[in-house]
Amino acid sequence: MTKSLFLSSFTTSVKESYAQPFDQVKYEGTCFEPWSANKCTRHRITYKTLYRQVVKMDYRRRYQCCRGFYESRNKCVPRCTKECVHGRCVAPDRCQCESGWRGEDCSSSCNAQHWGPGCKQRCECQNGGECDVIKGNCQCPAGYTGEHCQVQPHPPSDPCPAKSFGQDCLQQCRCGTGGFCNKTTGECVCRDGFTGTLCPPGRFGPNCAKECLCHNGGHCDPEKGQCQCDAGYTGERCNEDCPVGMYGVDCKGVCDCANGARCFNINGGCLCEPGFKGPRCDHRMCPDGTYGMHCEHHCLCNSQNTLSCHPLKGECTCRPGWAGLYCNETCAHGYYGNGCLEPCLCVNGGVCDTVTGECHCAPGYTGLHCEKLCEDGFYGKGCLSPCICVNSIACSPIDGTCFCKEGWRGLDCSIACSEGTWGSGCNLTCQCANGAACHPADGSCKCTAGWRGASCDEPCPIGTFGPDCQHKCDCLHDEGCESVTGQCLCLPGWTGLRCTQQCPEGTWGLQCNQSCSCLNSATCQANTGTCLCKPGFWGDQCQHMCSAGKFGERCSHQCPPCVHVSSCHHITGDCLCLPGYTGHLCEQACPIGRYGLHCSNVCSCTKNATCHHQDGLCLCPAGWTGPDCSLCDMMVPVSPVEKDSWSAITGIVVLVILVVLLLAVLLLYRHRQQDKQSNTPVVSFSSTRTVSSEYLCLTCCLVAELKDSCVAVSSSSLNSENPYATIKDLPGLPPCPPESSYMEMKSAVPRERSYTEISPPVMTPSTLSCRGNVVEQEPQNHYDLPINSHIPGHYDLPPVRRPPSPSPRRLPH
Template identity: 60%
Template sequence: MQTLYRPAVLQLFGFLIGLSCSLDPRDPNVCSLWESYTTSVKESYSHPYDQATEEPCSDPRTSYRCTRHRITYKTAYRQAVKTEYRRRYQCCPGYYESGDKCVPHCTSECVHGRCVAPDRCQCERGWRGVDCSSACDDRHWGPDCLRDCKCENGALCDPLTGACHCLWGFIGLFCEDSCPAGTFGKGCKQTCKCKNGATCDAATGECTCQEGFTGTFCERTCNKRKCQARCSCQNTGTCKGKGVCACSAGWTGSVCTEPCPEGRFGPNCTEECVCHNAGKCDPVTGQCRCNHGFTGSRCTEECAAGTYGEDCKGVCDCANGARCFNIDGSCLCEPGFSGPHCRNRMCSAGSYGMHCEQKCVCEEKHTLSCHPMKGECTCQPGWAGLFCNETCTHGFYGHGCVEPCLCVNGGVCDSATGRCRCPLGFTGVHCENSCKSGTYGKNCSLECSCENFIDCSSVDGTCFCKEGWRGPDCSEPCAEGTWGPGCNSTCYCSNGATCDPADGACKCSSGWQGARCDQPCQMDTFGPGCLRRCDCVHAAGCQGTTGECHCLPGWTGPRCSDPCPEGLWGSNCNQTCSERC
């Protein structure tokens, strides 16, 4: 009982430690993935308002003021439920969490050694095998080390299975065969580059030249007595002394023919690199080439939500809340949905439930879909409510009825699309423009039938007449004695004067003057408005209407320029002289 109790206590203790510790994202063995969560937020949006101002009308001849509209926006707030994404950190594949560190995990316990990398044990002296559990020497294998190894040419024997691990330059079940001519290296998979009959070392690929040839690959001729010392280093490696090569980045070995093993890079493969999630290390630069679905300098980051594939450049196409597989973009459907993009309901239309036994209660003609598992209704644009039987609240439209309508001047917003249906007299995307002068009606498509007008009603085309005109089409002048807008003002002109129908100004008849034509002409003026001057010589003025001269006594003629004829005298020469004269 005690032996069972102790591991359980340790496991619980480890679990509690794990809860109290958090991983450091900077740990090279910590990977990240994206997880979704919903949150209620207060979001701001720009709400439109119709701002109306009174401004002088465009016609300078009128004193009317016209209403102008323009849309202004103010910040408003509303509650919304949003799906957000956050990184979650965990140990990379091949590692497990220990405290706040990620340490390598070996599937088989390292019995006499320690785990230094995923599934790689470093054995203590005298122990061999994948799990460091065998004490066999290099010539024996098996549970009791009683079986002899049959490996040849210096090959090592696996202490557990007896399998031979051939040295470079040898192949075969027991490593009994040298590499075929023209090949060398591990598994004899590399091709020799030696020329001019040179021999190729089966292990390293180093060329041994015939007499008279030199160069790394014996490619140059030389005088056999004067052949310069040759450098055997391949792949741009350089000689640092006899038989010593300094290999360029990506290569190692005695003559630089061995590519860097996985996880190593740089000159002579001295640098170590760790690429997670099956990423590959560039043997020259050490940069990780990430596998599909991962990114980051060490390939520790899963593609962000909505992306997948190589370099995370693919864009996911998954419907109905499905999660996109970060590697190939395939969709992981939510319960109740199927198909490549999770667009197919597993229940027939109108039903839902574990066995599709429930009937959907959504208003069918206003519903996009009924959730096949929960029966929840997803409404068409313009509809809301649990059963999609409610229209959008006034002023809102679209999916979920959360988009604010932008219509002004009494325009009606389409609850599905948000398009504005303008009232008579207005046009524009938001019904923000009044009809242009001379047009009216729906979409301002009708022309006004007015003659002497300032403007017409943009709603029904009613004519607004200029001063001095009246009638339905402003074609009738004001009646005598009236003037002004609508001919509603009365003229106050005297002595037969006429009244201007536009501004009410009096046009005086001959012999009269003044604003109301109630003042006679002065002595030396006559005519309409007393604007003409009398043309008399010996006169006391002229008649105000005709300009006829009033001659002084003793004078006569049209201009009073002639003296009375012989024998006549007095006013108008109407007196006869007596015999005494």
């Protein structure tokens, strides 16, 4: 490739249109003001299209010859810095030498050992023989002969080269190959084994049978017939004069004649042109400034631009750079030198000096022939002005205009593309999304944290974050991380920088920002907030204790078959014994001497009296009374049978009166309290027992007699808000002394009934036993007493207090 492309700036003058505003005044009718007699003026801005000449700079593509070539007749010709003297320039600074010449500029002849084009062929001459640099023929020294000077018949005795003799060795020997000539006289001296005389002139070969074809006095070799030309001639048959400027034997002499004189081809003498004289023809026959046959005319040449005028013809010989009949015209464009005959070698608009041919380069170019652009960073005439560009690819070598890199603009390329633009001249619009900036040079998007893709329109995949989503989330128990900062997005119930910590106790949910609403020391699940109830509780918030009969985890366990209990413990399931009872199932009464809850109280009775295992009341022996049986009882005991009879009669009368009153009150209450809710029945037991004397049974313990003789007298009372049912004198044994005991039952009376009737317990043979003279009655489950007496609504609630069981009576022996 010998041509390269570059941008060339140029200016053009163009006509462009523009809009020129002007104020147009328009007069209309009278003004609207009644007092004005003048016409009103109206102003209106209108635009006219005008034209103006502007100068614009533009750029165009131009081709120039590559480095090492110059343009000649629209072709790029290779240039050799050194002139190829004996050859031609075939590539930049590379000469192709003619045969016999070598060197970079083909100015050196082949050395004695080489010949041919480029001196690449090696000479085969021996004994100091020299080979022809063109053809390679050996020229043997004196005393040697043969094709390669390998034969030496006699040692040389004179300094003349082979085949020459005489003064200055200018004479040619005519001896054959079988001898050599005397270097002084030229007489042939035959080698041993040879004899004879030379062939006559014009003959050669065996028996001189062949005719020589040499001209102009040339002699042929008597053996081979090769022509040996006389001085002034050359050629294979000596039929050519020496070239112009050359003379002598083998045309080796160089002529030194002036003023166009020719030299004689034989001895180099100058043949002067008319009007000149001298050995070299360098003298005019007429004085300077005159010419003609008798030097009668004055030269008309411009003296400053003329070397001389012809002494005969008066023709002007101009100085280099001048031309014309009188040397008053400068060289035509593209030529210089003597007679303006040398073509200028300047390119890229360079102008050569008409005298020396030196190129004066146009702005932006330099070099011997203006073949080089200014070096980077310089421009203008002589490439002396430095470029002032900042972020540029280059500046114009012609006028210094900056060619900005992509992403920059301005006269000196110092202004970066504004946000949202990019490319050459910042003429392209960025296509980046989500606040991403684009590279001002190539428009590539630099994504903000949390986005990726060519246009930054793709969110980071789960598990990645940061610019271009290059970072991986470092979280546990997460749903990924925040795509911008990488903050972990913890699953519900987890917290911490890496979601490695469960929510603190009492919190739950996302970021643990929900508070647990669980009661009774329950914890909640960290992820859902579901309450995890402790044993003994249930409900959404663990707000409910286990219902009666249930206990433990999720209230899923049944209470054990406790006997004398209100319920079992809702957490452990342990039986919660009523006061006076103990044991795993509350099946045992407190041991003698202890009473109360958990049998933790110690009886304070004296006189060997025992206390009641529930409330601790002392059961005094006969003759003693008081809370602790420490007081002497002075009252006469009443007969047990009499006491029991009067008590029974009194109880029956009181009971009948109370029943009538209760019916009346309940009817009235039911009428007024239609919407009143029923209260939960509460049953409490209390017992007071005083024994003033010891009663003895008169007859033997007969089951039938006991069953028939025992009579129960009860009474009940009721008030309007919280009626009480009082049972006095629980059924006892007829032969036994009466006991003062009662039971209180607090219960809301249903609207359908005005009183509660309590039936006496039925004494069966299974409930009585005789042990010696003591009648014993099996203790009845007091929790079942209200059930057996058919008290409504009592079965679902445990008894609060238990009436005392009748103590065993001793029978008289």
